[in-house]
Amino acid sequence: MISRIPALEFLHSLVGSYAESDGAARLRIWRCGYGVAIDLSNGEKSILCGVAGASNQHVECFVQIGLPNVTRTLGQLEDGATLCLAAEEVPIEFRLTKVSGGLRVTIAFDGEEKASYALRAA
Numbered sequence: 874m875i876s877r878i879p880a881l882e883f884l885h886s887l888v889g890s891y892a893e894s895d896g897a898a899r900l901r902i903w904r905c906g907y908g909v910a911i912d913l914s915n916g917e918k919s920i921l922c923g924v925a926g927a928s929n930q931h932v933e934c935f936v937q938i939g940l941p942n943v944t945r946t947l948g949q950l951e952d953g954a955t956l957c958l959a960a961e962e963v964p965i966e967f968r969l970t971k972v973s974g975g976l977r978v979t980i981a982f983d984g985e986e987k988a989s990y991a992l993r994a995a
Contacts, residue, residue, distance in 0.1 A: 881909075910923070934958050946958040975992045
């Protein structure tokens with residue numbers, strides 16, 4: 874039986890390309906089978922890339938941050954507009970928040986925000 878997974882449906886609703894107004898950061902989300910692939914770059918190199926899919930009623934995403942760090946994150950919707958992907962073994966958190974006209978992406982290590990991007994649909 875196929876069940877609805879709100880966090881995965883949220884990711885599917887974000888499929889597309891996004892960029893900061895100055896073009897410094899770009900985010901691309903595309904369907905990959907039943908899941909999605911995510912690539913966040915700063916124009917020169919990939920900051921974060923990963924593949925997300927269903928895991929019970931959550932979303933599981935294997936993300937690569939830097940080289941060769943591949944980390945397993947689990948996520949769920951915090952509200953109707955924010956998906957938080959967090960790792961257990963490494964204190965990292967990746968948030969996607971749907972805002973008017975685009976997305977806000979934040980990356981935090983050890984509970985401290987290290988990067989934040991305001992992206993518009995490209």
